[in-house]
Amino acid sequence: MVSFIFFDIDDTLFPSTEFSELARRNAIHAIVRMGLECGEGDVEKMLEEVIKERGSNYPHHFDEALKRLGVKNRAKYVAAAVAAYHDTKIAILPYPEVPAMLAALKQAGAKLYIASEGLEVKQWDKLIRMHLEYYFDEVFVSEKGELGKSPEFYRQIAKRAGARPEDCLMAGDREDKDILPAKKAGMLTFRVFRGKYAVKPRTTAADFNGKDLRQIVKIVKKLS
Amino acid sequence: MVSFIFFDIDDTLFPSTEFSELARRNAIHAIVRMGLECGEGDVEKMLEEVIKERGSNYPHHFDEALKRLGVKNRAKYVAAAVAAYHDTKIAILPYPEVPAMLAALKQAGAKLYIASEGLEVKQWDKLIRMHLEYYFDEVFVSEKGELGKSPEFYRQIAKRAGARPEDCLMAGDREDKDILPAKKAGMLTFRVFRGKYAVKPRTTAADFNGKDLRQIVKIVKKLS
Numbered sequence: 001m002v003s004f005i006f007f008d009i010d011d012t013l014f015p016s017t018e019f020s021e022l023a024r025r026n027a028i029h030a031i032v033r034m035g036l037e038c039g040e041g042d043v044e045k046m047l048e049e050v051i052k053e054r055g056s057n058y059p060h061h062f063d064e065a066l067k068r069l070g071v072k073n074r075a076k077y078v079a080a081a082v083a084a085y086h087d088t089k090i091a092i093l094p095y096p097e098v099p100a101m102l103a104a105l106k107q108a109g110a111k112l113y114i115a116s117e118g119l120e121v122k123q124w125d126k127l128i129r130m131h132l133e134y135y136f137d138e139v140f141v142s143e144k145g146e147l148g149k150s151p152e153f154y155r156q157i158a159k160r161a162g163a164r165p166e167d168c169l170m171a172g173d174r175e176d177k178d179i180l181p182a183k184k185a186g187m188l189t190f191r192v193f194r195g196k197y198a199v200k201p202r203t204t205a206a207d208f209n210g211k212d213l214r215q216i217v218k219i220v221k222k223l224s
Numbered sequence: 225m226v227s228f229i230f231f232d233i234d235d236t237l238f239p240s241t242e243f244s245e246l247a248r249r250n251a252i253h254a255i256v257r258m259g260l261e262c263g264e265g266d267v268e269k270m271l272e273e274v275i276k277e278r279g280s281n282y283p284h285h286f287d288e289a290l291k292r293l294g295v296k297n298r299a300k301y302v303a304a305a306v307a308a309y310h311d312t313k314i315a316i317l318p319y320p321e322v323p324a325m326l327a328a329l330k331q332a333g334a335k336l337y338i339a340s341e342g343l344e345v346k347q348w349d350k351l352i353r354m355h356l357e358y359y360f361d362e363v364f365v366s367e368k369g370e371l372g373k374s375p376e377f378y379r380q381i382a383k384r385a386g387a388r389p390e391d392c393l394m395a396g397d398r399e400d401k402d403i404l405p406a407k408k409a410g411m412l413t414f415r416v417f418r419g420k421y422a423v424k425p426r427t428t429a430a431d432f433n434g435k436d437l438r439q440i441v442k443i444v445k446k447l448s
């Protein structure tokens with residue numbers, strides 16, 4: 001009986017790639033609106049250069065990009081950019097079918113979990129922003145320097161949920177992190193073809209797949 | 225001719241004390257709403273203890289307070305608290321007379337500045353959140369380890385604004401940081417009796433004072 005359902009978050013429950021791009025664009029608009037005499041294209045190009053060099057977790061992207069463009073008195077532009085970026089990032093919304101699907105799974109008696117990488121507080125923050133925080137029994141996060149999304153990670157979280165792997169279904173957008181290792185751990189898998197990892201034609205080793213998560217309710221009901 | 229007007233921000237342009245209290249209260253509500261079986265009073269008391277011990281800039285208040293209350297799996301409560309706290313802090317609004325007063329000063333030909341302590345980006349963020357960012361010609365911030373709000377700080381910012389001190393008016397809520405040192409630097413001063421530093425009866429060495437900033441427009445017009 002498959003009644004322990006695990007979900008990835010980014011590009012599975014919400015369009016994270018789209019929101020990141022929108023956040024960056026809104027930040028650049030805010031810099032120009034603040035009065036910087038500079039084309040949006042120039043800022044965007046420089047920002048990409050900085051992100052490429054420093055990595056996406058570097059906390060001073062905007063300041064560094066503006067500095068390289070020769071901008072003095074950068075505080076107001078940085079403040080405007082960060083505010084706009086942040087406002088966009090906290091306004092995330094789930095994919096349209098997600099809330100009703102989670103509610104239907106709950107009603108069918110399933111227990112719901114997040115299986116994710118990164119920082120636990122940050123993953124909870126995303127659920128809270130999407131108003132999905134009450135659907136999930138637990139959030140399992142492989143933090144930096146831990147297992148990653150390995151078969152061992154999936155084995156452990158099944159155990160922590162009190163489930164046998166064969167009673168679990170893992171749903172995610174990435175073959176390498178969500179499907180293959182979960183399958184190796186003995187879970188059933190659902191690949192969603194969404195976001196930047198979607199490919200055509202759809203090829204996957206997952207037991208089930210779809211362009212959204214709608215079918216999961218039927219699958220779970222059928223297997224229980 | 226007094227046409228260079230300097231303003232403090234906290235408890236001068238907006239009720240910062242009130243907003244900080246509201247932010248903390250909203251954070252505690254969010255923790256309880258997230259399902260913590262614990263009285264709001266207990267969390268509040270523990271939080272005060274942590275803030276007292278660690279100082280108000282310690283970045284892990286909520287986690288530390290919950291830890292001391294014996295709460296395990298704190299990530300979701302911390303995420304909820306931080307989100308609620310942050311949402312309140314970015315929703316700051318200026319005191320009601322402020323936008324119209326600034327617009328009237330601008331129209332009268334005055335140049336407007338912020339004279340503040342702390343981090344420059346953070347002060348700009350407050351102006352942006354209040355939608356006051358276009359009124360100010362420059363934001364002068366005495367960052368940590370610099371002059372503080374000393375007479376020398378006020379002398380320097382008058383110079384940087386291209387003004388003689390006697391053509392400047394400094395408005396703020398604190399006698400020690402806004403009024404006395406600015407006066408010593410040769411500026412005119414306006415003490416506003418607001419927030420936690422307001423006292424009764426009103427005693428001040430400032431040239432002008434009031435319970436809000438409304439009169440500044442008249443004062444500036446009269447002196448120009």
